[in-house]
Amino acid sequence: MARTLINAPTRARRGEVIEIRATIGHPMETGFRAGEDGKVLPRNIIQAFSCRYNGGLVFSAELFSAVSANPYIAFHTVATDSGTLVLNWEGDNGFTQTESISLTVLP
Numbered sequence: 118m119a120r121t122l123i124n125a126p127t128r129a130r131r132g133e134v135i136e137i138r139a140t141i142g143h144p145m146e147t148g149f150r151a152g153e154d155g156k157v158l159p160r161n162i163i164q165a166f167s168c169r170y171n172g173g174l175v176f177s178a179e180l181f182s183a184v185s186a187n188p189y190i191a192f193h194t195v196a197t198d199s200g201t202l203v204l205n206w207e208g209d210n211g212f213t214q215t216e217s218i219s220l221t222v223l224p
Contacts, residue, residue, distance in 0.1 A: 119143055119214050123204060128221045129196035137168065137176075140189040141206055141214060147182040163208040166190055170220075171200035196222045 120142035129135050141163065148160025160182065167177040176192040199222045206214045 119206075119212075121204075121214065121216050123216055123218055125202065125218055125220070127219065128223060130223050131196060131198075133196045134193050135196050135220075136191060136193050137202065137204075138189070138191040139166075139204055139216075140187055142187050143206075143208070143212075145182070145184055145186045145188065149182075161209050161212075163188060163206050163212065165207045167205050168192070168194075169203045169205075170194060171198060175202075196220060198222055 122140045124138040126135050143163055144161060145163065146158045146161040148157065150158050152158045162182050162184070163180050165177065165179055166188075168175050175194040178190060180188060200220060202218050202220060204216045204218075206212070
């Protein structure tokens with residue numbers, strides 16, 4: 118399980134634009150770099166990120182080997198209803214990480 122840090126409001130007014138910021142601890146090895154022993158380190162990157170708000174996709178990104186370690190992603194969405202934001206990272210070697218946060222929408 119990777120370490121994640123998510124910064125998002127827990128409350129917002131209906132129609133308000135909110136910002137979600139997320140980072141995940143991950144080495145993002147390109148598969149081109151040599152290790153201390155001189156052997157090429159195997160590729161190990163996060164390939165995809167998505168965020169669903171009450172089941173509907175609000176943001177997705179395809180990541181590549183040029184992305185730095187511990188990738189940081191920030192995006193905006195509109196607060197429509199109270200519910201759950203589900204953030205999902207997928208990568209090489211069967212890596213998956215899913216985090217959920219609750220959002221309360223006020224009238």
